[in-house]
Amino acid sequence: MTRESTRSVEVSGLKREFKSKSGPVVALDGVSLDVGEGEIFGVLGPNGAGKTTMIRILSTLLLPTGGAAKVMGFDVEHEPEKVRRVINMASGAEKAGYDFISAKRNLWFFSQLYGMPSALAEKRITELSETLGLTKYLDRKFYALSTGYRQRATIARAFINDPKVVFLDEPTIGLDVMTARSIRDFLRSEASKNGRTIMLATHNMAEVEAICDRVAIIDKGKIIAAGTPEELKRRLGAxxxxxxxxxxxxxxxxxxxxxxxxxxxxxxxxxxxxxxxxxxxxxxxxxxxxxxxxxxxxxxxxxxxxKEATLEEVFVALVGSGFKEREEEVGS
Ligand SMILES: Nc1ncnc2c1ncn2[C@@H]1O[C@H](COP(=O)(O)OP(=O)(O)OP(=O)(O)O)[C@@H](O)[C@H]1O
Ligand SMILES: [Mg+2]
Structure with a gap:
C-alpha cells in the first residue's frame, strides 16, 4: 500500500480568519499536515495557537477561509456529510451530555442519532463502558457524575459510532492523573487494536509524550515543528x-x-x-x-x-518561552 492510500487526514495550506472588533484575527495561517491510518496525532500549542479551530474545521463544525482539508478522502468543505459519517469528536472542556438522563441513556441517544441498530448499540455501550471503567456509573444521571466519569462518558460517546477518525479537543483537561491515564490507555488501544485514527489537540506535553505517534507544534496559527516526539527532541539536540x-x-x-x-x-x-x-x-x-x-x-x-530532553525543553527552545509563562501572559 502506498502512503497516499493510508492517509486519514490531509490538511493543506489551511487558513481560518475571524473578524473581531479590533480587526481580523488569523487563527490558522497556512497549516499543512497528514495523519496516517491508526495514528495518534497530537496538535500541541499554547492558548490561542489555533488548535480548537483546526479540530472544529476537521470535524466540519467550522469552515476554513482558505486552503483545504480532507478526512478519509472527503473534503471537509464540500463533502461535510460524507466526513460526518466516518468521524466523531469530543471536547474535554465541554463534557457534553444531557443532565437529566443517565449516562447510559445519553450514550443510547447518540447511538440513535447515528442510526445504529439497537442490538449493536447495546453491545457498543457495554464494551465501551467496560474499557473506560464506566459500567458501575451507567445508571447515574449525567449531572450526578463526577467530572472524571462525565469525561469518560464523553469519550465513550466519541467512539459510539465506530468512527474511522476521532477528533478530541483537550480530552483529559481538568482530570486527575489516574483518570487521565485510563483515558489515554483507552485511546491508545483504540488506535492500535481497532485501527482508528485519533487527532487530539492539547497543551499537555506529558500527554503528547505518553500517547502520540507524531505531533505538530503550532503557535500563532502556524506549525513550527512536526515529527515524532523523539524526532523533535533529537532535532533540538538537547x-x-x-x-x-x-x-x-x-x-x-x-x-x-x-x-x-x-x-x-x-x-x-x-x-x-x-x-x-x-x-x-x-x-x-x-x-x-x-x-x-x-x-x-x-x-x-x-x-x-x-538525559532525555523533554518536550517542554523543545518548546522552550522553539518558541522562547514555556507554556506556563505564556498562559500567564494570556491570562493577565
Ligand atoms: N469565533 C471566534 N471569533 C473570533 N476569534 C476567534 C474565534 N475562535 C477563535 N478565535 C481566535 O482564534 C485564535 C485561535 O483560537 P483557538 O481557540 O483555535 O486556540 P486554541 O489553540 O484552541 O487555544 P486554547 O489552548 O486556549 O484552547 C485565538 O486568537 C482566538 O481568540
Ligand atoms: Mg482550544
Missing amino acids: PALVMEVSPPPKDLEMLRLVAGVKGFTSSADDERELSTIQVVVESDAASKGALDAMTASGHKVVASWR
Missing part, C-alpha cells in the same frame, strides 16, 4: 549525556574534537572536586566519543547518564 568528572577539567577542548558533539556546558563542584558536564550530542556514538575523550585526557568519569 543535552543527552551528563557526566561527572574528576578532577574538574581546566578546559573542555577535548570535547570540541569529538564528532557529533554539538555543544556542552559544565559546572564545577569544588568541594567534591567534580565537574558536571552536559554534552549535547547527535547520537549514542557521539556520547561514547565524549566519554572516551574525557578519559583519554586523564580525567576520571565518576558517573555518566543519558
Whole structure:
C-alpha cells in the first residue's frame, strides 16, 4: 500500500480568519499536515495557537477561509456529510451530555442519532463502558457524575459510532492523573487494536509524550515543528549525556574534537572536586566519543547518564518561552 492510500487526514495550506472588533484575527495561517491510518496525532500549542479551530474545521463544525482539508478522502468543505459519517469528536472542556438522563441513556441517544441498530448499540455501550471503567456509573444521571466519569462518558460517546477518525479537543483537561491515564490507555488501544485514527489537540506535553505517534507544534496559527516526539527532541539536540568528572577539567577542548558533539556546558563542584558536564550530542556514538575523550585526557568519569530532553525543553527552545509563562501572559 502506498502512503497516499493510508492517509486519514490531509490538511493543506489551511487558513481560518475571524473578524473581531479590533480587526481580523488569523487563527490558522497556512497549516499543512497528514495523519496516517491508526495514528495518534497530537496538535500541541499554547492558548490561542489555533488548535480548537483546526479540530472544529476537521470535524466540519467550522469552515476554513482558505486552503483545504480532507478526512478519509472527503473534503471537509464540500463533502461535510460524507466526513460526518466516518468521524466523531469530543471536547474535554465541554463534557457534553444531557443532565437529566443517565449516562447510559445519553450514550443510547447518540447511538440513535447515528442510526445504529439497537442490538449493536447495546453491545457498543457495554464494551465501551467496560474499557473506560464506566459500567458501575451507567445508571447515574449525567449531572450526578463526577467530572472524571462525565469525561469518560464523553469519550465513550466519541467512539459510539465506530468512527474511522476521532477528533478530541483537550480530552483529559481538568482530570486527575489516574483518570487521565485510563483515558489515554483507552485511546491508545483504540488506535492500535481497532485501527482508528485519533487527532487530539492539547497543551499537555506529558500527554503528547505518553500517547502520540507524531505531533505538530503550532503557535500563532502556524506549525513550527512536526515529527515524532523523539524526532523533535533529537532535532533540538538537547543535552543527552551528563557526566561527572574528576578532577574538574581546566578546559573542555577535548570535547570540541569529538564528532557529533554539538555543544556542552559544565559546572564545577569544588568541594567534591567534580565537574558536571552536559554534552549535547547527535547520537549514542557521539556520547561514547565524549566519554572516551574525557578519559583519554586523564580525567576520571565518576558517573555518566543519558538525559532525555523533554518536550517542554523543545518548546522552550522553539518558541522562547514555556507554556506556563505564556498562559500567564494570556491570562493577565
Ligand atoms: N469565533 C471566534 N471569533 C473570533 N476569534 C476567534 C474565534 N475562535 C477563535 N478565535 C481566535 O482564534 C485564535 C485561535 O483560537 P483557538 O481557540 O483555535 O486556540 P486554541 O489553540 O484552541 O487555544 P486554547 O489552548 O486556549 O484552547 C485565538 O486568537 C482566538 O481568540
Ligand atoms: Mg482550544
